[in-house]
Amino acid sequence: MVFALGLTPLAWMGWRAWNQDLTANPVEFLQHFTGDWTIRLIVATLAVTPLRKLLHLPDLIRFRRMIGLFAFFYGCLHFLTYLWLDKDFEVQEMLKDVGKRPFITAGFGALLLMAPLAVTSTAGWIRRLGGKRWQLLHRLVYVSAAAGVAHYYWLVKSDIRLPLLYGSLVALLLGYRLAARGLPRLRRAGR
Amino acid sequence: MLVRTSSGLRHSDITPRRVYLERRKFLASLPAAFLAGRELLSPAARARAATKFDHLAKSPLSVADPPTSLKDITHYNNFYEFTTTKEAVADQAARFRTSPWTVSVEGLVKQPRKFSMDEIVKLAPLEERISRHRCVEGWSMVAPWVGYSLSVLLNQAQPTEKARYVAFESYFDKSQMPHAGDSGIPFPYVEGLRLDEAMHPLAMLCVGLYGESLPPQDGAPVRVVVPWKYGFKGIKSIVKVRLVDKQPPTTWNLANAREYGFYSNVNPAVDHPRWSQATEHRLGEFRRRPTLPFNGYGQQVASLYQGMDLRQNY
Numbered sequence: 152m153v154f155a156l157g158l159t160p161l162a163w164m165g166w167r168a169w170n171q172d173l174t175a176n177p178v179e180f181l182q183h184f185t186g187d188w189t190i191r192l193i194v195a196t197l198a199v200t201p202l203r204k205l206l207h208l209p210d211l212i213r214f215r216r217m218i219g220l221f222a223f224f225y226g227c228l229h230f231l232t233y234l235w236l237d238k239d240f241e242v243q244e245m246l247k248d249v250g251k252r253p254f255i256t257a258g259f260g261a262l263l264l265m266a267p268l269a270v271t272s273t274a275g276w277i278r279r280l281g282g283k284r285w286q287l288l289h290r291l292v293y294v295s296a297a298a299g300v301a302h303y304y305w306l307v308k309s310d311i312r313l314p315l316l317y318g319s320l321v322a323l324l325l326g327y328r329l330a331a332r333g334l335p336r337l338r339r340a341g342r
Numbered sequence: 343m344l345v346r347t348s349s350g351l352r353h354s355d356i357t358p359r360r361v362y363l364e365r366r367k368f369l370a371s372l373p374a375a376f377l378a379g380r381e382l383l384s385p386a387a388r389a390r391a392a393t394k395f396d397h398l399a400k401s402p403l404s405v406a407d408p409p410t411s412l413k414d415i416t417h418y419n420n421f422y423e424f425t426t427t428k429e430a431v432a433d434q435a436a437r438f439r440t441s442p443w444t445v446s447v448e449g450l451v452k453q454p455r456k457f458s459m460d461e462i463v464k465l466a467p468l469e470e471r472i473s474r475h476r477c478v479e480g481w482s483m484v485a486p487w488v489g490y491s492l493s494v495l496l497n498q499a500q501p502t503e504k505a506r507y508v509a510f511e512s513y514f515d516k517s518q519m520p521h522a523g524d525s526g527i528p529f530p531y532v533e534g535l536r537l538d539e540a541m542h543p544l545a546m547l548c549v550g551l552y553g554e555s556l557p558p559q560d561g562a563p564v565r566v567v568v569p570w571k572y573g574f575k576g577i578k579s580i581v582k583v584r585l586v587d588k589q590p591p592t593t594w595n596l597a598n599a600r601e602y603g604f605y606s607n608v609n610p611a612v613d614h615p616r617w618s619q620a621t622e623h624r625l626g627e628f629r630r631r632p633t634l635p636f637n638g639y640g641q642q643v644a645s646l647y648q649g650m651d652l653r654q655n656y
Contacts, residue, residue: 174417174418174428174429175410175417175418175625176428178623178628179623252616305616306616309422309526310426
C-alpha cells in the first residue's frame with residue numbers, strides 16, 4: 152500500500168503531462184515537483200523513528216525502507232530532469248556545474264549519499280554489515296537531509312519560506328534524536 | 343367574482359392597473375440599470391473586458407522570433423506583490439483595480455505633470471513591438487507589446503540639464519496585495535535607468551499585449567519594457583517617473599546587492615553568483631538555448647556602455 156502511495160506523485164505528474172498541463176515552463180515544473188517530493192519523503196523517512204517512540208507504534212519501522220527508497224527514487228528523477236532536460240546528458244557540463252555552483256554541489260552530494268543507503272537497504276545487507284555498522288552508515292541520511300535543504304535554500308531568489316520550513320522539520324527530527332540520546336545519559340548521571 | 347371568458351382566464355389573472363403602468367417605468371429604467379449593473383460586475387469581469395487597440399503600426403524595432411503564446415505570457419509571471427508562485431499571479435491579480443490610474447512625471451523636469459491612462463495612450467501613435475524578454479532566473483519569452491518609446495513620455499515633461507537618471511515606482515497597496523510580505527523584497531517596487539538608456543528608442547512605455555490592454559498579471563495598466571536588460575528592470579504598474587541626478591535605488595539591488603546590479607544587462611559572460619547566465623529556457627521550447635549578449639540587441643545598445651567594465655557594472 153505504501154508502494155502505491157509512493158507512486159502517486161509520479162502518477163500525478165504523468166496525468167498532468169498527459170493533459171499538457173505542465174505550466175508554461177514544463178522543465179521547471181518537473182524539476183520542482185520531483186525535488187519537492189524528494190525532500191518531503193526524506194522528512195517522512197526521518198519522522199518514522201520519532202513517531203514510533205512517541206506514539207508507541209514500533210511497527211511503523213516496516214514502512215521506513217519503502218519511504219526511504221521512494222525518496223531516493225524521486226531524487227533520481229529530479230537529477231534526471233536536470234541531467235537530461237537542462238544538460239542534454241552532457242556529463243562533463245554537469246560535473247562542471249557540480250564544481251562551480253554551490254547549490255548543485257549540495258544537491259548532487261545529497262543524492263550521492265543516498266545511493267549507498269538505497270543499495271544497502273535490504274535485510275541481507277543488514278546481516279552482511281552487522282547491525283551497528285549498518286546503522287552508522289545509514290546515519291548518512293542526516294547529511295543528505297541537510298544538504299537537500301541547503302540545495303533548496305541556495306536556489307530560491309528571495310522567498311525562502313519553503314526551504315526554511317523543510318529546514319525546521321529536518322532540524323526538529325534531528326534534534327529529537329539528539330535529545331533522545333542525551334536524556335537517558337542525564338538520567339543515569341542524576342542517580 | 344369569477345369572470346368566465348372564452349380564454350379561461352380568471353379575474354385574478356388580470357394585471358392590476360398600477361402594475362401595468364409601473365411596467366413602463368420599469369422598462370425605461372432598464373438601460374440605466376444595465377449600466378449600473380455593469381459597474382457591479384466583479385472587477386475581474388470588467389478587467390476581462392480589455393480595451394482593444396485598433397490600427398496598431400508594426401514597429402521596425404520588432405524582432406523576428408516567434409511570439410510566445412498569450413496563455414503562457416499571462417500564466418507565468420513574476421509579480422511578487424501578488425505571490426511568488428508564477429502560475430498563481432493571474433488569479434491573485436485578477437481583481438487588481440487599474441482604473442482610475444495616474445502616472446506622475448516629476449523631479450528634474452521643466453513641466454512636471456500627471457497623466458491619466460486616457461492621456462497616456464494618446465501621447466503617440468501606438469505600435470506593436472515584438473521584443474525578447476529574458477528573466478534573470480534563466481527563462482525567456484517573446485512578447486508582442488503595445489506602446490511607444492519611453493522617450494515620448496520623458497520629452498513631454500522636458501528633463502532639465504541636471505537630470506541624469508530616471509527613477510520609477512510601482513503602485514503598492516497592501517489591501518490589494520496581502521501576500522507581498524512573503525516575498526522577501528521591499529515594496530513599493532522601484533527601478534531606474536540612466537537617462538540615455540531611458541531615452542533609447544528600444545526602451546518602451548507599454549500599455550498593451552497582443553493588441554489589447556495589459557492584463558493585470560503582466561503589469562496593467564502601464565509598464566516599462568527594457569528588452570536588453572533582465573526582466574526585473576521592466577517595472578510594472580508604474581505610478582511615478584522621476585528625473586533625478588543620482589543613481590536611484592532599485593528593488594532587487596536593495597534585496598540582494600551582490601546578485602542584482604543597477605545595470606543588469608543581459609550578459610552570458612557574467613554569471614549570477616549562484617547560477618550560470620550562459621543559456622536560457624525559452625518558454626515553449628524543449629531544449630535550452632544560448633543567451634545572447636544584451637539579449638540580442640547588442641547592435642543597438644552596446645554603444646551605451648562603451649568603455650564600461652560590464653562585469654563590474656553588472
